[in-house]
Amino acid sequence: MNDLLYEIEDLREKDRETGQPPSVVLKKLARALDEFATYIDNNGGAIVNYGERYRCGERISTGFVESAVNQVVAKRFVKKQQMRWTPRGAHMLLQVRTQVLNGELRASFQQWYPRFGALDQAPLAA
Structure with missing residues (x-):
């Protein structure tokens, strides 16, 4: 999940460098993935397979x-x-x-x- 977050951040950085408007979709996706990663980190021991x-x-x-x-x-x-x-x-x-x-x-x-x-x-x- 962290790799995906890095990829998204790279895409957002390229948009900033080229002067393109920021992607709202990428921002929302990054926020949702970050919250999900935090949830998994905090509750990983309690998640049952x-x-x-x-x-x-x-x-x-x-x-x-x-x-x-x-x-x-x-x-x-x-x-x-x-x-x-x-x-x-x-x-x-x-x-x-x-x-x-x-x-x-x-x-x-x-x-x-x-x-x-x-x-x-x-x-x-x-």
């Missing part, structure tokens, strides 16, 4: 995780939010997210749609 735990046969569900999920889902159900989820929609979102974390989403798609990914394996024409 659920995919690895699952592959090792360990439990991936804990009380604080369930509480966080419940808070996110409950917040989306409040009428004051821009987006409102149905119970089915929230359930489906959690199912997809779990499969993404466990690395199982592609296999599920291939089971549902046998031709899924067939173009990825087809030889390229010269």
